[in-house]
Amino acid sequence: MSVRLAYREGLVEPTSGRAPGYTQANLVVLPREWAFDMLLFGQRNPQPVPLLDVTDPGSYQTALAEDADLRTDLPLYRVWENGELVAEVPDVRDLWRDDLVSFLIGCSFSFESALIDAGVPVRNIDQGINVSMYRTSVDCRPAGRLSGPLVVSMRPIPAALVPLAVQVTARMPKVHGAPVHVGSPESLGIPDLATPDFGDPVSFEPGDIPVFWACGVTPQAALMASRPPFALTHAPGHMFITNTPNTTYHLP
Amino acid sequence: MSVRLAYREGLVEPTSGRAPGYTQANLVVLPREWAFDMLLFGQRNPQPVPLLDVTDPGSYQTALAEDADLRTDLPLYRVWENGELVAEVPDVRDLWRDDLVSFLIGCSFSFESALIDAGVPVRNIDQGINVSMYRTSVDCRPAGRLSGPLVVSMRPIPAALVPLAVQVTARMPKVHGAPVHVGSPESLGIPDLATPDFGDPVSFEPGDIPVFWACGVTPQAALMASRPPFALTHAPGHMFITNTPNTTYHLP
Structure with missing residues (x-):
């Protein structure tokens, strides 16, 4: 998807209206030690936290877009430490760790x-x-x-x-x-x-x-309140664009 | 629900046809150390593993039936060690541990x-x-x-x-x-x-x-293949009867 490649190469812009017809997703990234709680929070609160995909620890690939790299392919990321916003960056390769689990969450x-x-x-x-x-x-x-x-x-x-x-x-x-x-x-x-x-x-x-x-x-409000030592998210409005058509999520 | 109380008091019978109109659920119980994998397996395979509720570690209560005790209220349980069936028992109170997580899974x-x-x-x-x-x-x-x-x-x-x-x-x-x-x-x-x-x-x-x-x-086939050190499940056909009407799970 060419728009993701542009973000990978450094373009920063809100994703609203980009790649029309394709699902966009919220991103939350947490250490493995917090991932069970987050996965359970999504299971128990499916309306606010509809989980579209959850990665293996350390993996930056997702079934929603097999050619994407979750560390580079969003236009802008937020970095959180102990529930505080500490940075906004266009690339998180240098912050990546082997224990990070990514949660991709449906978006309105x-x-x-x-x-x-x-x-x-x-x-x-x-x-x-x-x-x-x-x-x-x-x-x-x-x-x-x-x-x-x-x-x-x-x-x-x-x-x-x-x-x-x-x-x-x-x-x-x-x-x-x-x-x-x-x-x-x-x-x-x-x-x-x-x-x-x-x-x-x-x-x-x-x-x-x-x-x-x-x-x-x-989920971001819950993370801010619960203060995990480290988290990454998308910056508001700067979503992950998937390869999945919106119609995939229409019920029969 | 009186039929659950009968199971709590020792009645063993298949649950097919009991409490008509109420949802019955498969049960899988695993140590916390395996629970993230199981929760992720359900997230990734929602058709075979539709998770209706997942408990907190150690808890034997579920939102699907607030007055129920998951250790006693199924008519018959299976006990698994390293992927092998080691016992069938009508009560698992003496096997319960503070780190056990229960998965309640939708049933046909x-x-x-x-x-x-x-x-x-x-x-x-x-x-x-x-x-x-x-x-x-x-x-x-x-x-x-x-x-x-x-x-x-x-x-x-x-x-x-x-x-x-x-x-x-x-x-x-x-x-x-x-x-x-x-x-x-x-x-x-x-x-x-x-x-x-x-x-x-x-x-x-x-x-x-x-x-x-x-x-x-x-999920039982996956557990048998993956051999966690300890697991509990319902015995086939001996399900957990919830307080949740079947119609709760009908889409609009």
């Missing part, structure tokens, strides 16, 4: 294109901004040392299209699936939609209802 | 009742015998020390009902999902349907086609 980019194809407007895309994301008062089911709140993304959806938006995304459980909540931000513990915890505030059109999906930032 | 009993509800005959039930199961020439994707062949169950389905059988089971991916193969046993490396590797030979009616589903015996 896939269902946004399915919504658009179905005729449901996606306001954050129309407005050219990042989606709004919020920490909620709902706890994920803990796994070992990992625990934290469910993080949700919110999209304003015209009231008449809410049922269609539910049906379209319910067919894609590997990229967060059906919404977790429709309307009523206060019952998720969100005091003010205009001040998201991550991303940008998205404007509502008249008649829009806030619809909330489980969000791939959830 | 759930989709058999869905097939019958849809009007698809299930010959093994009509004939009052166990389903036919076969080792195939298809390898599972390995995970650490765990590897082995895909094991399939086979049900003869009237040719006109094969599409319906596919559709009904495709909606239940957590209990093995759609068939992996229709017809042509030789292309799965099965030389003779009349001599299954596990279970009983099931008779065909005129016009029946052999339909193959991924089977929950797959």
Whole structure:
């Protein structure tokens, strides 16, 4: 995939809109000693943490793109130590270790294109901004040392299209699936939609209802809270582009 | 659930047909030191190994039935050492250890009742015998020390009902999902349907086609091949009965 080769050679750019039709994935990389907890966290919280692939310790290859190198083929990485962000770098070859396990996690980019194809407007895309994301008062089911709140993304959806938006995304459980909540931000513990915890505030059109999906930032929030000694992730919006068509994750 | 209490008090019987409407699960119990490999094997092979719940190390409680005790509430257990079956016992309290992790795995009993509800005959039930199961020439994707062949169950389905059988089971991916193969046993490396590797030979009616589903015996076959020092499983047909309705695992 030529766009991955460009990232390997140093290009840094957000991946939104790149390689249309192909699944993009969140990346979390942890030492083997923490990998069981992370794998269990994904097993127990499949809506916010839909695991698309998990590598063998030390391997930087994935079944999602057999010609890719996970150390170089994302445009930008974040480096974490003890839960603190310590660097953003375009290449992690010099940080790689034999005990690192990579987790590739489904991303809402896939269902946004399915919504658009179905005729449901996606306001954050129309407005050219990042989606709004919020920490909620709902706890994920803990796994070992990992625990934290469910993080949700919110999209304003015209009231008449809410049922269609539910049906379209319910067919894609590997990229967060059906919404977790429709309307009523206060019952998720969100005091003010205009001040998201991550991303940008998205404007509502008249008649829009806030619809909330489980969000791939959830595992990063758990990592920040649980402070493993070392972790790598993608930088926000700078995802891993796979060779897997989005349609692979559509249910029958 | 009163039937679980009867098993806790010592009743030994196969669970087929018990607690109709509730999900039954395969059980695999392994030391923590092997649990990452098993969890990864499930992540990588979701059709034969659909993980419904995974416990914390040492815990004998599961989210699938909060009042249950996994050490006593199955009618019969198997004890394995270095890949060899060493005992069958109705209670494993005296074998329990603080480092044991329990894996509860979806079972085809759930989709058999869905097939019958849809009007698809299930010959093994009509004939009052166990389903036919076969080792195939298809390898599972390995995970650490765990590897082995895909094991399939086979049900003869009237040719006109094969599409319906596919559709009904495709909606239940957590209990093995759609068939992996229709017809042509030789292309799965099965030389003779009349001599299954596990279970009983099931008779065909005129016009029946052999339909193959991924089977929950797959992880047991991998364990036998990979020889962990210690493991517990359910005895064949003596499953864990959960509090979870079968409909929980139907897709929208």
